[in-house]
Amino acid sequence: MLSKKEKQLIREIWERLTPVAEDIGADALLRMFASYPGTKTYFSHLDIGPGSAHLSSHGKKIVLAIAEGAKDISQLTVTLAPLQTLHAYQLRIDPTNFKLLSHCLLVTLACFMGEGFTPEAHAAIDKFLSAFAAVLAEKYR
Numbered sequence: 001m002l003s004k005k006e007k008q009l010i011r012e013i014w015e016r017l018t019p020v021a022e023d024i025g026a027d028a029l030l031r032m033f034a035s036y037p038g039t040k041t042y043f044s045h046l047d048i049g050p051g052s053a054h055l056s057s058h059g060k061k062i063v064l065a066i067a068e069g070a071k072d073i074s075q076l077t078v079t080l081a082p083l084q085t086l087h088a089y090q091l092r093i094d095p096t097n098f099k100l101l102s103h104c105l106l107v108t109l110a111c112f113m114g115e116g117f118t119p120e121a122h123a124a125i126d127k128f129l130s131a132f133a134a135v136l137a138e139k140y141r
């Protein structure tokens with residue numbers, strides 16, 4: 001559960017990151033593909049190599065979806081409903097992968113945020129991404 005202060009911090013962080021959504025998303029995806037190569041199988045229909053147009057556009061989509069969710073964390077199940085359905089029923093992504101991407105995003109933010117990545121920010125981002133991943137995995141039950 002995120003405290004009121006943490007929710008505010010999360011809103012501010014993702015608002016600040018929105019202009020660089022493409023860079024952050026691409027970096028997180030590249031980390032996921034490098035560290036957990038099995039995740040690449042879902043993207044075999046696309047060119048997702050370093051510097052590819054699709055890596056950037058897909059990375060941007062992911063970060064904008066997260067930033068949207070960060071605006072009102074209490075409404076995550078509502079905001080994410082279409083993405084839940086897409087990932088569970090259409091794309092059939094194994095839900096364990098959400099935790100892998102969340103972890104990679106955390107590492108990416110640690111790299112991008114510099115001194116802003118305080119222990120408090122780290123903890124809040126970790127909680128938020130865990131909640132986000134859990135909501136995405138809900139439809140599988």
Ligand code: HEM
Nearest residue numbers: 039042043061062065066083087091093097098101102132
């Ligand atoms: C598509 C978000 C995790 C695989 C998408 C889209 C968004 C999104 C916004 C585009 C939907 C659209 O075009 O309408 C997210 C978020 C995630 C997440 C926020 C977690 C934080 C994952 C994971 C995988 C995955 C872990 C697989 C390992 C895909 C694939 C597509 C997709 C294959 C379709 C790509 C295409 O054909 O263009 N996701 N996703 N996603 N996602 Fe995710």
